[in-house]
Amino acid sequence: MPSNKSVSDAPITQFINCRILREHQLQRDDLWVREGKILDPEKLFFDEQGYADKRVDCEGSIIAPGFIDVQINGGYGIDFSQACEDVCSGVSFVAKKILEHGVTSFCPTLVTSPPAVYHKVLPQVKVHNGGSHGAGVLGFHLEGPFISLEKKGAHPAQFLRPFKSGDISDLMEAYGSLDNVAMVTLAPELANSQSVVRELSQRGITVSLGHSVANLSQAEDAVKHGATFITHLFNAMLPFHHRDPGIVGLLTSDQVPAGRTVYYGMIADGIHTNPAALRIAHRAHPSGCENRTGRLVLVTDAITAMGLPPGRHTLGQQVIEIQGLHAYVAGTTTLCGSIATMDMCVRHFKQASGCSVEEALEAASLHPAQLLGISNKKGNLDYGSDADLLLLDEALNIKATYISGEEVWRKEP
Amino acid sequence: MRLVILDDYNLASEWAAKYIRNRIIQFKPSADRYFTLGLPTGSTPYGCYQKLIEYYRNGDISFKYVKTFNMDEYVGLPRAHPESYHSYMWNNFFKHIDIDPANAHILDGNAEDLEAECRAYEQKIAGAGGIELFVGGIGPDGHIAFNEPGSSLVSRTRVKTLAKDTIVANARFFGNNLSKVPTMALTVGVGTVMDAKEVMILITGAHKAFALYKAIEEGVNHMWTVSAFQQHPRTIFVCDEDATLELRVKTVKYFKGANDSSSVLILLTGEFRWLLSD
Numbered sequence: 122m123p124s125n126k127s128v129s130d131a132p133i134t135q136f137i138n139c140r141i142l143r144e145h146q147l148q149r150d151d152l153w154v155r156e157g158k159i160l161d162p163e164k165l166f167f168d169e170q171g172y173a174d175k176r177v178d179c180e181g182s183i184i185a186p187g188f189i190d191v192q193i194n195g196g197y198g199i200d201f202s203q204a205c206e207d208v209c210s211g212v213s214f215v216a217k218k219i220l221e222h223g224v225t226s227f228c229p230t231l232v233t234s235p236p237a238v239y240h241k242v243l244p245q246v247k248v249h250n251g252g253s254h255g256a257g258v259l260g261f262h263l264e265g266p267f268i269s270l271e272k273k274g275a276h277p278a279q280f281l282r283p284f285k286s287g288d289i290s291d292l293m294e295a296y297g298s299l300d301n302v303a304m305v306t307l308a309p310e311l312a313n314s315q316s317v318v319r320e321l322s323q324r325g326i327t328v329s330l331g332h333s334v335a336n337l338s339q340a341e342d343a344v345k346h347g348a349t350f351i352t353h354l355f356n357a358m359l360p361f362h363h364r365d366p367g368i369v370g371l372l373t374s375d376q377v378p379a380g381r382t383v384y385y386g387m388i389a390d391g392i393h394t395n396p397a398a399l400r401i402a403h404r405a406h407p408s409g410c411e412n413r414t415g416r417l418v419l420v421t422d423a424i425t426a427m428g429l430p431p432g433r434h435t436l437g438q439q440v441i442e443i444q445g446l447h448a449y450v451a452g453t454t455t456l457c458g459s460i461a462t463m464d465m466c467v468r469h470f471k472q473a474s475g476c477s478v479e480e481a482l483e484a485a486s487l488h489p490a491q492l493l494g495i496s497n498k499k500g501n502l503d504y505g506s507d508a509d510l511l512l513l514d515e516a517l518n519i520k521a522t523y524i525s526g527e528e529v530w531r532k533e534p
Numbered sequence: 535m536r537l538v539i540l541d542d543y544n545l546a547s548e549w550a551a552k553y554i555r556n557r558i559i560q561f562k563p564s565a566d567r568y569f570t571l572g573l574p575t576g577s578t579p580y581g582c583y584q585k586l587i588e589y590y591r592n593g594d595i596s597f598k599y600v601k602t603f604n605m606d607e608y609v610g611l612p613r614a615h616p617e618s619y620h621s622y623m624w625n626n627f628f629k630h631i632d633i634d635p636a637n638a639h640i641l642d643g644n645a646e647d648l649e650a651e652c653r654a655y656e657q658k659i660a661g662a663g664g665i666e667l668f669v670g671g672i673g674p675d676g677h678i679a680f681n682e683p684g685s686s687l688v689s690r691t692r693v694k695t696l697a698k699d700t701i702v703a704n705a706r707f708f709g710n711n712l713s714k715v716p717t718m719a720l721t722v723g724v725g726t727v728m729d730a731k732e733v734m735i736l737i738t739g740a741h742k743a744f745a746l747y748k749a750i751e752e753g754v755n756h757m758w759t760v761s762a763f764q765q766h767p768r769t770i771f772v773c774d775e776d777a778t779l780e781l782r783v784k785t786v787k788y789f790k791g792a793n794d795s796s797s798v799l800i801l802l803t804g805e806f807r808w809l810l811s812d
Contacts, residue, residue: 151629162624162629163614163620163621163624163625163629164614165635166624166628166629166635166638167613167620167624167635167640169635170634170635170636171635172634172635
């Protein structure tokens with residue numbers, strides 16, 4: 122508004138009295154927003170002779186980009202993998218609730234399911250922006266069914282599939298459609314996987330390695346063909362062995378093609394990985410190395426029971442049991458996903474790894490955005506990016522969540 | 535001329551900032567009557583800007599009815615470049631205060647027609663009623679703004695090629711890479727600054743000492759363009775001890791003695807009074 126209107130006369134909001142995460146550091150600076158995007162105040166001043174309509178006093182809070190969760194199976198009683206008539210409302214319900222955890226964009230995740238489920242569920246949820254209705258949907262994360270029987274974890278064995286031909290028909294038969302799919306997790310040791318990895322990468326779908334017994338060279342091969350992510354590092358894969366590091370060896374592999382980065386997802390809930398393992402993964406790629414080939418991405422892998430009280434609940438085609446912060450396949454000691462929230466993961470990661478505030482925040486925002494190839498508008502506070510932001514206190518508790526510059530959640534005082 | 539000598543850079547910055555603050559307050563600017571301020575860039579005035587921002591934050595001063603005119607800007611440097619004078623003024627001053635963006639004027643070094651830009655700038659100054667107080671610095675070669683040695687002492691706003699001394703002095707802002715330093719600039723003329731009602735020159739550091747000596751103890755000379763202000767009715771030179779190193783002891787003693795009482799008064803009461811007749 123107050124401006125010579127040479128560019129726009131939309132209202133301008135200025136966030137003052139805050140520290141913003143910019144260029145990998147928390148800087149004492151104001152943040153300007155107009156029409157849902159971060160605004161360059163210097164251009165506003167000189168080009169448009171404009172200034173803010175509205176000032177939001179952040180009272181010394183940290184402003185970080187909104188968190189992006191690329192692996193979340195449901196929550197609050199909703200299971201995304203349940204074939205039902207109205208998947209949309211389930212996804213929307215969870216999308217609204219996770220605003221409280223600082224998540225402004227996410228990938229609803231489907232575990233291994235029969236084709237009927239994919240064919241029914243996938244067409245119902247489209248990629249769309251977030252807002253006061255809830256976090257934005259970036260596309261599905263399809264975890265399975267092309268995974269290893271040995272490392273199926275909580276996935277139902279009867280619906281696992283091999284690659285028959287290694288071309289698009291395998292995917293279409295299983296899933297029905299690849300529209301609105303952001304990521305696929307598969308086991309690279311399966312026959313014909315290389316061409317599938319290539320096919321998916323060429324379509325702009327992120328390929329992730331997980332639920333697999335691949336050795337290091339099979340994993341490196343998959344990376345060469347286009348895989349860029351590791352699904353919950355350490356979990357559902359062969360443990361690190363000094364003569365065959367397996368997928369974990371990608372952390373320090375020298376076979377990653379030049380200019381490429383391998384991202385590794387970690388569930389930093391204090392249960393799925395021992396803090397020492399978290400530290401090993403983190404220290405393999407400390408921030409500050411500009412040409413590092415690996416970046417850590419925090420995920421929740423949250424399941425239906427996240428947000429619910431202890432007891433028995435449904436996940437995909439199986440039943441699970443909650444005990445405290447643990448969620449097991451009912452009757453076993455196999456973990457089947459976490460019930461931690463994204464902000465809990467960020468705090469735990471920082472405390473367990475000893476990393477800086479900036480690194481912890483970037484692992485939940487910038488890195489997932491870079492993984493999905495959307496860092497030109499999400500995951501950072503650069504000029505022109507979407508104004509999906511969080512106000513946090515020193516201890517990284519969420520005080521307020523904004524999407525496109527609008528407040529969509531605020532903590533009760 | 536008045537020569538105000540403070541012990542160090544911080545005190546000199548504070549004195550200058552207080553002077554500007556007091557002048558604006560006493561002027562009582564309003565929507566009908568703006569206070570026009572000429573402004574410099576560089577490392578010398580940085581401390582002064584910091585202090586002015588502090589006074590604004592404390593509520594002692596508002597820039598709502600102040601119009602500013604910067605002295606110069608590089609030619610051909612993108613406005614968003616971190617070393618442009620637009621960036622300097624935004625980051626070190628404008629973004630922290632309440633000045634109306636329409637009242638902050640800086641020459642556009644990327645204008646299509648540079649000469650027209652210079653003429654328009656002179657008209658803007660005239661249209662604002664002239665400059666009430668022009669604050670400036672001094673180069674090691676005695677220049678004011680980019681009026682390099684040899685500039686006409688009655689010059690107006692124009693395009694200038696920078697002297698080697700200036701390019702070398704500026705290299706530190708461009709990664710010490712001489713080839714990256716702009717070679718031309720738009721600058722207000724010596725005559726433009728002389729038209730101001732009052733001129734305040736900030737000079738700190740031993741590397742400026744020789745220039746200060748040439749400016750005030752030698753004659754008016756176009757090779758040391760700051761010397762032109764010997765012929766201005768109201769000039770103040772604010773400096774630190776180091777900047778006086780090339781002056782005669784007699785000069786320094788005279789001005790220190792004359793200033794002791796007035797400086798204390800200004801700092802304590804915030805009131806300004808001309809105690810020296812010029």
